[in-house]
Amino acid sequence: MAELIKVKALKKEYKMGKITVPALNGVDITINEGEFVAIMGPSGSGKSTLMHILGCLDTPTAGFYSLENEEVSNMKKSKLAAIRNKQIGFVFQTFNLLPHMNVQKNVELPLMYGGYSKRKRSRMAKKVLSEVGLSERLKHKPSELSGGQRQRVAIARAIVNDPAIILADEPTGNLDTNSGNDILGIFSELHAQGHTIIIVTHDSYVAKRADKVINIVDGLIQEIEETQKTDATAGN
Amino acid sequence: MAISLKESIIVGFSDFWSRKVRSLVTIMGIVLGTMSIIVVLALMKGINAQTLAWMMERGGLSKISVYENWNYDNPLNLRDYFTWRELELIRSLVPEAKYFNPQEREWVKFAYEGKEYRSAVYGVLPDFKYIEEWDADQGRFISEFDVSQSNDVVVIGTEIKNELFGSKDPIGEFITVHIRRLQVIGVMKHRFMKNSGPVGNENGLAYMNRRAFVPLSTMIHKGTGEDNIGSFVVKAQDAESAPALREKLESIILNLRQGKPVFRVESAQEEAEQMAKNQRTFQVIFFVISIISLLVGGIVIANIMLATIQERTREIGIRITVGARRIDIFIQFLVQTIVVTIIGGILGIIVGLSLLDLVSKFIDIKLIAGPEMIIIALAVSAGIGLLSGLIPAVIASKMDPVKALRYE
Numbered sequence: 001m002a003e004l005i006k007v008k009a010l011k012k013e014y015k016m017g018k019i020t021v022p023a024l025n026g027v028d029i030t031i032n033e034g035e036f037v038a039i040m041g042p043s044g045s046g047k048s049t050l051m052h053i054l055g056c057l058d059t060p061t062a063g064f065y066s067l068e069n070e071e072v073s074n075m076k077k078s079k080l081a082a083i084r085n086k087q088i089g090f091v092f093q094t095f096n097l098l099p100h101m102n103v104q105k106n107v108e109l110p111l112m113y114g115g116y117s118k119r120k121r122s123r124m125a126k127k128v129l130s131e132v133g134l135s136e137r138l139k140h141k142p143s144e145l146s147g148g149q150r151q152r153v154a155i156a157r158a159i160v161n162d163p164a165i166i167l168a169d170e171p172t173g174n175l176d177t178n179s180g181n182d183i184l185g186i187f188s189e190l191h192a193q194g195h196t197i198i199i200v201t202h203d204s205y206v207a208k209r210a211d212k213v214i215n216i217v218d219g220l221i222q223e224i225e226e227t228q229k230t231d232a233t234a235g236n
Numbered sequence: 237m238a239i240s241l242k243e244s245i246i247v248g249f250s251d252f253w254s255r256k257v258r259s260l261v262t263i264m265g266i267v268l269g270t271m272s273i274i275v276v277l278a279l280m281k282g283i284n285a286q287t288l289a290w291m292m293e294r295g296g297l298s299k300i301s302v303y304e305n306w307n308y309d310n311p312l313n314l315r316d317y318f319t320w321r322e323l324e325l326i327r328s329l330v331p332e333a334k335y336f337n338p339q340e341r342e343w344v345k346f347a348y349e350g351k352e353y354r355s356a357v358y359g360v361l362p363d364f365k366y367i368e369e370w371d372a373d374q375g376r377f378i379s380e381f382d383v384s385q386s387n388d389v390v391v392i393g394t395e396i397k398n399e400l401f402g403s404k405d406p407i408g409e410f411i412t413v414h415i416r417r418l419q420v421i422g423v424m425k426h427r428f429m430k431n432s433g434p435v436g437n438e439n440g441l442a443y444m445n446r447r448a449f450v451p452l453s454t455m456i457h458k459g460t461g462e463d464n465i466g467s468f469v470v471k472a473q474d475a476e477s478a479p480a481l482r483e484k485l486e487s488i489i490l491n492l493r494q495g496k497p498v499f500r501v502e503s504a505q506e507e508a509e510q511m512a513k514n515q516r517t518f519q520v521i522f523f524v525i526s527i528i529s530l531l532v533g534g535i536v537i538a539n540i541m542l543a544t545i546q547e548r549t550r551e552i553g554i555r556i557t558v559g560a561r562r563i564d565i566f567i568q569f570l571v572q573t574i575v576v577t578i579i580g581g582i583l584g585i586i587v588g589l590s591l592l593d594l595v596s597k598f599i600d601i602k603l604i605a606g607p608e609m610i611i612i613a614l615a616v617s618a619g620i621g622l623l624s625g626l627i628p629a630v631i632a633s634k635m636d637p638v639k640a641l642r643y644e
């Protein structure tokens with residue numbers, strides 16, 4: 001399997017006046033194409049920070065990061081924007097939908113920045129929304145949806161451009177068990193379709209289904225478990 | 237690639253629309269500013285038209301007047317009037333002048349059947365009626381024959397007629413002016429122009445209706461008995477040739493008076509230009525005030541945009557996450573501000589145009605609208621949008637997406 005993400009000695013520090021808060025203290029990770037990776041760790045351990053860097057939203061203080069064998073620190077800002085647009089889909093704990101836009105428009109947003117025509121956008125957005133079971137809610141505002149539905153809109157937005165990598169930062173953190181399980185089901189489905197999935201979770205059940213579990217404590221990787229595949233369809 | 241301008245405008249409009257009340261409050265300053273620009277520009281245009289109309293009433297822009305220069309103290313005691321012969325010489329030197337009318341004024345008492353009226357009588361030539369574009373509309377005006385014969389005839393203004401004759405037909409009647417009896421041969425057309433100034437008669441031209449006219453020769457030979465004529469008026473072929481003719485006349489007259497400025501030679505064209513210049517000062521002040529009020533409106537908008545961006549921090553983070561480039565965010569907010577100010581500009585234009593008639597009634601000057609005002613108002617409001625949107629847009633585009641996403 002091809003190496004998709006390679007991170008070496010990754011450091012991230014936040015300067016707060018005179019004190020420096022370390023968030024990542026030298027992280028090494030390799031993630032292959034098509035893997036399902038779970039990131040676990042206590043609050044404040046640097047999971048979100050790592051996700052932001054992997055998602056090209058943030059830049060590390062030091063260290064090496066290559067994406068598809070290309071060094072990210074050498075990339076121009078416009079290239080990074082294009083990567084966020086086409087290669088990476090982000091799903092957050094708090095959904096992060098635009099409240100003034102309806103469901104379909106929210107999902108069309110990456111396509112707009114991707115330069116697709118209006119008709120194409122509409123077609124693609126409707127298609128992914130039907131895949132996450134929201135065909136009936138196209139014109140609803142996010143505030144008119146349940147938490148689970150909102151997260152499904154967010155997933156639809158993340159996958160509408162068919163990105164190679166999906167980054168999900170505690171996607172079930174704000175959901176009850178049932179809707180959380182629905183959402184996790186969608187991620188399994190996406191994984192089965194060949195997407196690389198990196199998910200921050202506290203749920204050991206999710207971790208069990210992952211190809212790889214990365215445990216972070218205080219900005220350092222404690223251990224990486226390569227789990228036995230219990231699911232026959234995963235990891236083809 | 238990425239977001240197009242059209243897309244930004246659509247996003248700008250939908251942002252405007254989804255926050256209707258706030259958007260309307262935001263643009264009030266721009267609405268008022270463009271409204272006042274429209275009113276001021278229409279006022280300027282109205283005043284200009286009125287000035288021109290006034291100049292036209294007084295004989296048009298091709299008129300050149302020569303009269304004593306009151307500012308010159310004349311130490312050599314040069315003659316500060318013209319003789320009949322001098323005027324004949326001057327006339328022969330400017331054959332290109334279309335009309336030529338020397339005139340002398342005298343304050344007199346008109347008497348008719350026990351009634352008296354004090355006013356001015358003017359000795360003139362027949363060209364007077366062409367130069368002033370003012371003729372008798374009852375009876376006739378002074379003819380060449382009247383001049384050559386120094387006839388004892390008079391043409392009176394409507395006010396003299398009303399005072400002395402009331403409703404009686406004055407033509408053919410004799411009135412006494414000092415000790416001479418003059419036969420009324422005509423009544424001048426009544427002159428009227430609405431006076432918009434704060435003082436004076438309601439009729440801005442009332443003074444003209446109080447005048448009477450006699451042949452210049454009659455006045456000189458029989459009236460005052462003195463061969464001195466204080467002023468004369470010339471009409472050029474057209475307004476364009478008036479300044480050149482004015483210069484020529486000036487040098488002729490300077491030659492007649494040892495090069496000293498005993499007389500003033502003034503062309504209506506230049507006078508109009510001078511008036512326009514004087515008015516321009518006020519116009520510039522008005523305009524600057526409107527621009528300042530627009531700038532204040534712009535500052536308000538900039539302020540609200542900054543608050544909006546603060547509020548929409550998360551949205552900016554989300555947009556960057558899904559692939560918006562800095563320039564996309566920049567354009568989005570800049571265009572949005574411009575959309576807001578242009579909507580404000582359009583509303584201001586509509587309100588301003590609909591106010592014109594009302595203002596006209598109020599200040600008694602007809603305000604005149606024109607397409608150039610709409611263009612100016614739109615351009616200015618878009619410019620204000622550009623200026624006030626720039627800083628907020630830069631701030632929005634420089635936002636750190638991670639901080640923006642963590643923003644509560």
Ligand SMILES: Nc1ncnc2c1ncn2[C@@H]1O[C@H](COP(=O)(O)OP(=O)(O)OP(=O)(O)O)[C@@H](O)[C@H]1O
Binds near residue numbers: 014016022041042639
């Ligand atoms: N903008 C910032 N300025 C200063 N410190 C920060 C900033 N963002 C994060 N940190 C610090 O970096 C560390 C890692 O934060 P991060 O959000 O990555 O943790 P996390 O593992 O995602 O925690 P949680 O499970 O609670 O989401 C924390 O100590 C946090 O306080």
Ligand SMILES: [Mg+2]
Binds near residue numbers: 047049
């Ligand atoms: Mg976190």
